[in-house]
Amino acid sequence: MITIRLLLRGLFHKRILTGVGIGVLLVFPFIFSREYLINVSIFTGIFVVLLVGLSLFIGHVGQFSFAQAAFYGMGAYTSSLLTTRLGVAVWLGFLAAGALPGLTAYAIGSLTLRLRGYYLAMVTLALCGIFHVFVTEQYSITGGPSGVYGIPPLSFGKIRVESAASYHYVVWTIAVLSLIFSRNITKSRVGRALKAIEGSEDAATVLGIDVSGYKIKIFTLTGVSAGIAGSLFAHYVTYIAPGNFTLDLSIWLVVILAIGGVRNISGVVMGAGFTTIFPFLLGPYQKYNMLVFGIILVLVLMFLPGGITGVIGRKIEGAKAKLLV
């Protein structure tokens, strides 16, 4: 009996789950050698990076941002254009791809995050629109609707990341690191401060927490992580166009987090996976895709508050508590 209990406890243990997850990621390219499956894994990893900052912002700052597609696109275009037009080294382009959206987010955040409520949501919606118009209309810089071709593969110095399998490792290394980074933040002084802000901005202020400062910092993080994701995307697919970075994507990302659960990392991973496989999910009934998606969203919000992972998390906690008795 006791061994079974211990075993069950072990299975519920987050560290073991994480270990199994990382193990699967490590052997994935060896087991699933088909290009299609590796693509699924790569895009899931990219979406993890894209979602990780946003989940902190929505889940812990409690504000909406619809700028994610714009930051994603900004990262993709920054590193694509720097490497194709100006011949900048890819790793430099990659860094710039994180920096530019980060700076943009910082500027926008500083100007608007002192305001409460829906104003940031509106400004980010507008930003998405402006970005889309800009890349579509500025033919001479961005190639307009036809986009940027011939983006070189990722490379760090002499090491070129060309095969899908090696790309898988690069993407997931960054994805796992960003997940760890975000988890560390939530489990620490900064995480407590964010929860305090969510609980009461007034109480947080009198305890010495710089409310708008934290909001701006986390928003900047959404920009940086989206920019990195954009660069990873561009250097993998080698061709980008405005259609990859639409407002629809921004809305989708917010919604998918609500379904997965904004408060924890598994929600991010789940959302990323779902985003990747969703287009193929219903097979021949694809035209019902969005309808089904909308209904799932509504049902999750009604019956699984906190998102799917939020509920599973509580169930596991409950089961653990019972087993420990």
Next chain:
Amino acid sequence: MGIGEGEMTRSQILQFVISGITQGSIYAMVALGFTIIFRTTRIVNFAQGDFVMFGAMLVATLHNLFHISLLPSILLSILIVAMIGGAMEITMIYPLKGVGIFPLVMITLGASIIFNSSSLLIWGVDPLHLKGFSGDNPIRFYGATLMPQTLWIVGAIVCVAVALFSFFRYTKIGQAMLACSMNDEAAASVGINVRMMVLSSFILSAALGGLGGVLIVPITMVMFDMGVLMTLKGFAAAILGGLGSAPGAVVGGIVLGLAESLSCGIVSSGYRDSITLFVLILVLLVRPSGILGSRFIKR
């Protein structure tokens, strides 16, 4: 010749102003819908634009396909959209009572996705169209042309604005709806049925959206996915005017419409949307509470 050119420009400007006011009136209608729901519930309803879409698609279908005459088609469309709004409140908003704003706003996004995709399944991707209510013969107006539909649209927004103003100012139910937004518990304690107020606000704001949709069909192509853009523009107008302020919604709508159409004359049409959004951001930075708003924002 110089004078001639001057006149030419003036009439062009007039043309832009006319089309700006027309478009802006529709935005104002959507923004008013936002305002009503926001004032009673603090929710920003992302499905607001889809009410416009439904109104537009329904009236075109009823009139063109089922050959119902115009006025009954219009009334029926608005009624159906109002019912959709009510159904949305009953099935999605009410069950989520008391869970905070985030899930509620998300569920309106969910509603929008459902509305959008159902519309695609029902009507497909082809745009629909309808003749102007009073024909499509343009009226000459100081060198510019004026579509008769413009008069309908502008007339409608004026009537709606006056009616809403009187409703909130002078009727008990209007006052009660405002009281909800101030304080749920206090409203309930003075005997206001908060539930009914929220339901009415959804029905009313859906009906407004439906009306906007009905009015817009003759001047534009309407499609299953027009709701998203309408939501965006309406939200922008509401924020521009000051979220929560009804006069602000009207002013915001008109200003947005004018900014759009006048910027058409200045830059290429591809930039139109980004100019408007830029104007919006600028206004928010200078006057964070919007043109007429003040009460609903803290700095």
Next chain:
Amino acid sequence: MALLDIFNLTKNFDGLVAVDNVNFSVGERTITAIIGPNGAGKTTVFNMISGLGKPTSGSIIFDGLELTKVKEYKLCGMGIGRVFQIPKIFGELSVLENVMVGFHAQTRSDLVKTGLHLPSMVREENMIREWALKKLEMFNLLESEEKLAGTLPFGNQRLLEIARALATEPKLLLLDEPTAGLTPAETEVLKNRILTIRDSGTTILIVEHNLSMVFSISDHVIVLNYGKKIFEGPPTLVRRNPEVIDAYIGRRGLK
């Protein structure tokens, strides 16, 4: 010597004068009480001292420094602690974490340090965990350390909020109606706590409706009415002042 000096403090809300030209001083290591009927502007004064809302005019000098020009979140680090009328504990954090938030201004780990889980940040975490546990012990809350703060009974939420405010090591502690909603027994316990806090060197400014408590613990009383200061002095004089009796206590008289 005064720890806090308030000069000509005024606050307008859209034309409504909530606080009108108020002056007073709070001596170091004293308990000063602000009393007055509802809507007299007491909480507004508290808000301005603790940074939640800038005054329309006037100045607040704390420990020799002008506060009205300081960023609101920096006041905590300067030594101003605040407890709210309705406890604003963070319901989704544990009891221990609530107190740990109280050490925010004394710690430095930023986004990058915490994200990278640097050793300095771990050291800091362990340190404030120890400190927070000590505070909880002081308030007999140690056994609910792991509970979510939102699940505590009301009286303990208030104690937790005070423990959290003390964690910021304030020189001046603002208590906004700390006995509201407490039972007489709890009130008595709280009263002794407040005296202990004062004895340990913290100056206290308190808004309170329970007059017998005010008169028994405070060294100095300020009476506000319609945003104006109508009286100030030792508790024994307040009871006898006709204007105070008239404005505040009305015809009910003083017990």
